Amino acid sequence: MIRSANTPLGLWQFAPDEGIHILDTAGDRGRWRPLVVSIALTRLCHKECAFCYASAGSGRDGGDSLWPYDDLITLIADLDKNGVFCITLGGGEPTLWQDPSTSRTFYDLVDEIHHRFSVAVTFTSSGSAAVAYDRLPYIPVRLSCHEPGEVEGVLRSARQMRERARCVGINLLLWRTRLDECRLAVRRLVNAGFHDILLLTLKNVGRGAAHHSERVDPEELARWLRTLDLDFVRLASCDPVPAMMSSDMGCGSGDWFLSISEQRVVKSCSFVDAGHPLHELSYEGLVRASLNLPRMTCYRPFTDSPLIKQPWHGPAGTRV
Numbered sequence: 485m486i487r488s489a490n491t492p493l494g495l496w497q498f499a500p501d502e503g504i505h506i507l508d509t510a511g512d513r514g515r516w517r518p519l520v521v522s523i524a525l526t527r528l529c530h531k532e533c534a535f536c537y538a539s540a541g542s543g544r545d546g547g548d549s550l551w552p553y554d555d556l557i558t559l560i561a562d563l564d565k566n567g568v569f570c571i572t573l574g575g576g577e578p579t580l581w582q583d584p585s586t587s588r589t590f591y592d593l594v595d596e597i598h599h600r601f602s603v604a605v606t607f608t609s610s611g612s613a614a615v616a617y618d619r620l621p622y623i624p625v626r627l628s629c630h631e632p633g634e635v636e637g638v639l640r641s642a643r644q645m646r647e648r649a650r651c652v653g654i655n656l657l658l659w660r661t662r663l664d665e666c667r668l669a670v671r672r673l674v675n676a677g678f679h680d681i682l683l684l685t686l687k688n689v690g691r692g693a694a695h696h697s698e699r700v701d702p703e704e705l706a707r708w709l710r711t712l713d714l715d716f717v718r719l720a721s722c723d724p725v726p727a728m729m730s731s732d733m734g735c736g737s738g739d740w741f742l743s744i745s746e747q748r749v750v751k752s753c754s755f756v757d758a759g760h761p762l763h764e765l766s767y768e769g770l771v772r773a774s775l776n777l778p779r780m781t782c783y784r785p786f787t788d789s790p791l792i793k794q795p796w797h798g799p800a801g802t803r804v
C-alpha cells in the first residue's frame with residue numbers, strides 16, 4: 485500500500501514494499517508531521533560498545549524498558565491510523581526485548597505490526613544477539629557494522645538475513661583514524677552485493693562523548709566520499725556534507741522523523757539525549773510531545789535546502 489503526505493516540499497509518497505520514496509514538488513504543500521517513528525525498545529545489549537550513544541549494556545539499567553507489549557501496540561495502531569509511513573525498532577539490541585508481564589517477545593511484536601497494520605516495520609540489529617531469522621516476517625532490516633574489522637562477521641549475518649529479509653541495509657560507523665579501512669569495508673560490502681549503506685559518525689552523546697576525537701566532520705566526510713568511486717550504491721549520511729545533493733535535503737530529524745526512547749521520551753533524533761515525555765499513547769500525543777524539541781547541531785531544515793530554491797529540471801517536478 486502506498487502512503488502519502490502533503491509536506492512543505494510537496495506530495496511525499498512512500499511504497500513500503502520497494503522502500504521507494506517519491507517527492508512530487510509540484511504537489512500541494514502541507515505541514516511537517518511525523519512520517520517515520522523510531523522506537524527504542526530496550527537499552528539491553530550484550531555488546532556493550534565503549535562508544536555507545538545509547539549507553540546500552542547488560543546490567544539492570546539496560547533492561548529497564550518502560551514498554552509493555554500492549555502499550556506498543558496501542559501506540560503503533562494509532563500511528564498507523566494516522567498515516568505514519570514506517571516504524572523502525574531499535575535499542576540497545578531490539579531483538580532482546582520482551583515484555584515480562586506477557587512473555588511476548590520482539591518477534592511477536594514485529595509479526596503483529598507486519599500482519600495487522602499497513603505501517604511498514606523495520607529494525608536495526610548489531611547482530612550481537614542470535615537473531616531468530618525463521619521468526620521474522622518478510623521485512624527490510626539493517627545491521628550495524630561498528631568498525632571496519634567487523635565487516636566479515638557482519639557480512640556473514642547479512643547473508644543469513646538476506647535469505648529471509650526483503651532487503652538488508654548496513655549502518656557503518658566511521659572512525660577518523662581508520663578512514664582507509666572504512667573505505668575498504670564499504671568496497672567489501674558493495675562487492676558482496678550490499679548496496680544500501682548508511683554512514684554514521686561518532687556522536688558526542690552517551691559513551692560516545694569519550695571518543696569525540698574519532699568523529700569525522702562533514703568536510704572530511706565529503707573528501708572521503710569522493711575517494712570511494714562507487715556506482716549504484718545508496719549511500720546516506722546523517723551529517724550535512726557540503727555540495728552533495730543527498731545531504732542538501734537535510735536530515736528531517738524532528739520534522740518528519742521522531743525517536744521515542746525506551747523510557748518513553750520523544751526526541752528529534754536517536755542521537756539526542758533530551759526530549760519530552762510521551763504522556764499519551766496516541767498520534768496526537770506524539771505530535772504534542774514533539775513541539776519545540778531540542779535538535780542536534782547538525783540539523784538543517786529541508787525548507788533551507790538550496791535544492792528547493794532552484795528550479796527543478798527533472799520530469800514533471802518529481803524527485804525520486
Ligand code: SF4
Pocket residue numbers: 529530531532533535536537538539540541575576577610612628
Ligand atoms: S551494539 Fe549498538 S546498542 Fe549495543 S552497545 Fe553497541 S552501539 Fe550500543
